[in-house]
Amino acid sequence: MDKYSTTAVSPTRNIAAQIIYEVTENGAYANLALAKFMGASRLSKEDKNLVTEMVNGTIRMLKHLDWVLNLFLQSRIERQNPWLRTVLRLSLYQLLFMDKIPAYAAVNEGVELVRKKANPALARVANGVLRSILRNRDKIKYPEDKVSYLAVYYSHPEWMVKWWLSQMPEAECIKMMNYNNKRPNLTLRTNVLKVSRDELWESLNKEGISCRKGSLTPWDIEVEDMKISLEDTESYNKGYFYIQNPASMLAAPILKPEPGEKVYDLCAGVGGKTTHLAEMMGNKGEIIAFDLYDHKIKLLKENCQRLGIDIVTGKAEDVLQIAESPEADKVLLDAPCSGLGVLNRRSDMRWKREKKDIAPLVDLQLKLLQKAGKMVKNGGFLLYSTCTINQEENEKVVEEFLHKNPHFEMVPFADRISFFSLDEKDLKAAAQGMLTIYSGKYNTDGMFYALMRRQDNY
Numbered sequence: 001m002d003k004y005s006t007t008a009v010s011p012t013r014n015i016a017a018q019i020i021y022e023v024t025e026n027g028a029y030a031n032l033a034l035a036k037f038m039g040a041s042r043l044s045k046e047d048k049n050l051v052t053e054m055v056n057g058t059i060r061m062l063k064h065l066d067w068v069l070n071l072f073l074q075s076r077i078e079r080q081n082p083w084l085r086t087v088l089r090l091s092l093y094q095l096l097f098m099d100k101i102p103a104y105a106a107v108n109e110g111v112e113l114v115r116k117k118a119n120p121a122l123a124r125v126a127n128g129v130l131r132s133i134l135r136n137r138d139k140i141k142y143p144e145d146k147v148s149y150l151a152v153y154y155s156h157p158e159w160m161v162k163w164w165l166s167q168m169p170e171a172e173c174i175k176m177m178n179y180n181n182k183r184p185n186l187t188l189r190t191n192v193l194k195v196s197r198d199e200l201w202e203s204l205n206k207e208g209i210s211c212r213k214g215s216l217t218p219w220d221i222e223v224e225d226m227k228i229s230l231e232d233t234e235s236y237n238k239g240y241f242y243i244q245n246p247a248s249m250l251a252a253p254i255l256k257p258e259p260g261e262k263v264y265d266l267c268a269g270v271g272g273k274t275t276h277l278a279e280m281m282g283n284k285g286e287i288i289a290f291d292l293y294d295h296k297i298k299l300l301k302e303n304c305q306r307l308g309i310d311i312v313t314g315k316a317e318d319v320l321q322i323a324e325s326p327e328a329d330k331v332l333l334d335a336p337c338s339g340l341g342v343l344n345r346r347s348d349m350r351w352k353r354e355k356k357d358i359a360p361l362v363d364l365q366l367k368l369l370q371k372a373g374k375m376v377k378n379g380g381f382l383l384y385s386t387c388t389i390n391q392e393e394n395e396k397v398v399e400e401f402l403h404k405n406p407h408f409e410m411v412p413f414a415d416r417i418s419f420f421s422l423d424e425k426d427l428k429a430a431a432q433g434m435l436t437i438y439s440g441k442y443n444t445d446g447m448f449y450a451l452m453r454r455q456d457n458y
């Protein structure tokens with residue numbers, strides 16, 4: 001503290017400001033920067049949660065915060081000193097979006113942080129701007145044009161909002177953006193090979209994990225609060241659950257593999273959906289799981305071992321390069337995609353994505369789907385899924401595939417997921433074989449599913 005300051009800066013705000021600086025000024029990834037700084041800090045669990053909330057919240061709401069700051073600054077936020085910019089954003093996030101933080105703490109510590117990181121003259125600017133916003137917060141005006149208003153108010157890139165409005169009602173779009181701005185839910189999938197959901201719920205609660213049984217699927221458990229980390233529980237080590245969003249728990253029941261069948265999971269990652277397929281098969285039959293990366297296949301194998309699954313063979317291979325392979329009863333292609341259905345999971349993702357990223361992804365998805373089609377036996381099923389919510393990567397990819405492959409047909413699957421209470425429109429879509437779950441609509445992540453069957457004698 002210098003001789004003029006009267007306020008100490010708490011370690012939480014200090015660390016939060018440093019992480020935000022790394023992300024917004026130096027292009028670091030928010031999740032990696034958070035992990036790096038938190039790993040090196042001695043903060044309590046509560047303080048770590050607070051830093052995470054301040055960092056992710058500030059980054060998510062960047063467009064909203066900058067809009068408001070620009071109304072009160074003499075020159076635009078982009079032209080300000082980087083530390084002043086960082087701290088103004090962090091302090092304003094607390095003032096506008098964190099009810100539990102007293103305004104004086106957000107302002108005084110913000111001013112002090114600017115004094116420390118920049119200089120006393122800029123600390124006076126921060127003080128003036130933040131107090132002026134506090135006095136005038138009821139008079140803040142947002143853009144009048146609809147797209148700009150939604151983009152600023154809900155803090156998403158304008159191109160995304162424009163795009164979504166062209167394919168969904170405004171209310172759905174707002175619901176989705178609100179969901180993207182919230183901390184992601186933590187849900188677990190019960191491993192029915194080992195326990196029932198009731199047994200898992202009971203043992204987690206005994207172990208200090210406060211949770212409740214979900215209402216979306218037969219397997220989900222929603223974590224509300226934790227006294228210890230999930231990985232330290234006996235339930236985890238005994239393989240009683242897998243951490244997964246309920247929207248992703250629909251892949252296995254839609255593809256509906258039977259015990260004894262041969263299944264390919266072509267983009268398996270660390271095995272989220274692979275392990276659910278194995279559980280549905282009662283750990284009987286054969287699953288071959290591919291992913292481009294060795295480190296993911298290594299984790300997939302560890303996950304299978306923990307969950308007590310031994311029918312999965314993991315292969316680190318490029319699916320597009322696989323030589324002729326025996327055809328399978330069922331094939332899952334959970335394709336690489338833009339991830340616009342899971343924007344809540346990574347606070348900076350919305351700012352890193354660009355519309356021009358989509359075309360090369362569509363190209364890859366089509367190639368992968370074409371390859372996947374060749375690995376399904378006649379009469380077998382092919383499930384295409386993504387965690388994105390735009391038609392280009394979803395319906396249009398499937399339509400193009402069907403156009404080139406008339407021996408495939410869509411398969412209705414509403415009855416396979418009758419436990420999930422879809423609204424009328426989505427029920428109709430599932431009954432035609434394709435379903436987009438918008439993020440937040442059912443309080444889940446966004447996902448897309450299309451189920452097809454190979455019928456050579458069509």
Ligand SMILES: C[S@@+](CC[C@H](N)C(=O)[O-])C[C@H]1O[C@@H](n2cnc3c(N)ncnc32)[C@H](O)[C@@H]1O
Nearest residue numbers: 267268269271272273291292318319334335336
């Ligand atoms: C959406 S993620 C899969 C998530 C996974 N199915 C789950 O449920 O956890 C897509 C995966 O495709 C993999 N991938 C991308 N291109 C690939 C290719 N040509 N061959 C095999 N895997 C690929 C990526 O490494 C990534 O793990």
